Amino acid sequence: MSGSRTDPGGDAGSADTGDTADAAELTDGPRVVAVRDRLDRVEDPELARSIVELDYVDAIDIDGGRVLVQFTLPTAWCSPAFAWMMAVDARDEVESLAWVDTARIELCDHMHDEEITTGVNARDTFGETFPDADGGVAEVRAAIADKARVSRQREAISTLLDAGVDPAQIVALDRDDVTFDGEAAHVELDGLSVVVDRDPIETYVNRAAASGHVTDAGDTLFLTPEGDQIAPDRLDRVQKRARLADVNMSGQGAVCDALHRARHGSDDESG
Amino acid sequence: MYEMDGEEIFVIDGHVHLWDARTENITHEGGEQFIQCFYDYHTGFTPEEKQWDMEEYRHYGADRMATDLFGNAAADMAIFQPTYLTEFYDEGFNTTEQNAELAEEYPERFVLNGSFDPRDGEEGLRYLEHLKEEYDIPGVKLYTAAWRDDSKGWRLDSDDAFEFLEKCADLGIENINAHKGPTIRPLNRDAFDVKDVDDAASSFPELNFIVNHVGLPRLDDFCWIAAQEPNVYGGLAVASAMSTNRKRKFGEIMGELLYWLGEDRILFGSDYALWNPDWLVDQVMNAELTDEQRDEYGVELDVDTMKKVMGENAARLYDIDIEEKKRQFRDDAVTERFDLADHYGGDAGAAAD
Known part of the structure; x- marks a missing residue:
């Protein structure tokens, strides 16, 4: 991860707290962790990875029941719909903590940072903030959920193929042919049960x-x-399409990661 | 030209620009954000010792561009892909007219594409005719996600776009290069969309649709469409730069493209000056698939494949006779300027440096 940026766990809470910084750090420590844990559930929809893991979160600032989260995306040109979704999800996740009254989310260095920050914190809808957008966030979320379905299906089918189940049997399965028990999944095949992970x-x-x-x-x-x-x-064709969707997502992840490093001056690379 | 396993590979860089992002040309903050974003792409995928500083990146000029492309014979020819962005840049960012400065100095070395925007209506059709007449453009580069007044983009499968594609077909402008990839001032319109290419490609089988950046971040949608539409091609700009520090990802993307499109429909492009062919060509030529990727995809980046990707496929689309070009380049203006006579003299040679 990049080494040049504020670590939300390490010194968040110190940004605007002035001479109470030391006290704030002491009391905010576990709360910052709690906020970060909630933010860890927020995914970059394009990559299906956590915004904490992706290092987008610049700062977490806590003042009583008020939480400020600042985040930056890999480019100023990231899709506003995606930026919007991340901001809303971050807000809702943080506000799900019992001790949080309000969460303020600030998007930094984005071509629509002001509109998105204002709109999300005013609890406006995407359509109200971008009246000329042709379509809502809901359909983007649906498309993303569908990509995730196809991607995970590939692993599930591979697991069954590896266990020796025939393609014809696999495509004939219904939802209730699968039951879970401890670490195992039991798959019913015409009276025969196969046990897989x-x-x-x-x-x-x-x-x-x-x-x-x-x-x-x-x-x-x-x-x-x-x-x-x-x-x-x-079935093989469907698996190949799912592989393609995975390559797309991880490929885009590599692009975003490189841009993120370029933007924030980190020079350690992997890949 | 490049030598690989004793064979000459003629390199046509399918995606280059001659842009002007000097601050005095910027009229909208989007123009500054745009070039900063480009610069992040540049530094993100360029070896450290090859990185430019921001000032030279804003404006490098025709002279330097010729040196970068041909000075060490990394590229033999290049194809201009204009990016107008007149809403952000006073004189435009990278227009056909700007590109023509260099294309007309070395006409045998460049292909000069034009552009259209269907929202320009009748005036736009006249401009397209003008570009054909003035520059004999063999193709256009299109930005469906560009803003114009109240509009936040347009679709290739709209009635207005079809009118322009019809005009392209009439004028013999056969190569339709669509930017489908990293976003330009988008709203959610293009968050997932390469699908408009599908209907356009099946409605105009006489035109070739080259999808730049192979649709990333929609590689999956792009490949699925291309698998069904034989006149859809993939331009490697951006993807080719991933060979810098994301070699594994580059291998996977090449594996997918070769699986879904085959070796005849993939075109190399550096996206100059995002990346410089004077090092990128060598890097791509040396890229290899891992053993695992070879097993998974059942393909190879061998000489025959690379010959097609690096030049022959573009030559076919743009009616370039490679053998004729090699003879011509023994003593053309570029060869004289950069002392490349030996390079084109008959024996195959690697990059001249």
């Missing part, structure tokens, strides 16, 4: 449900990116 299957099921698919017991478990049933001879 719980994690990849459960992660997929959760992501699918979040995208509005595979919500009922009788729903087909695995679907094409478009949400249709998969023909057995097309």
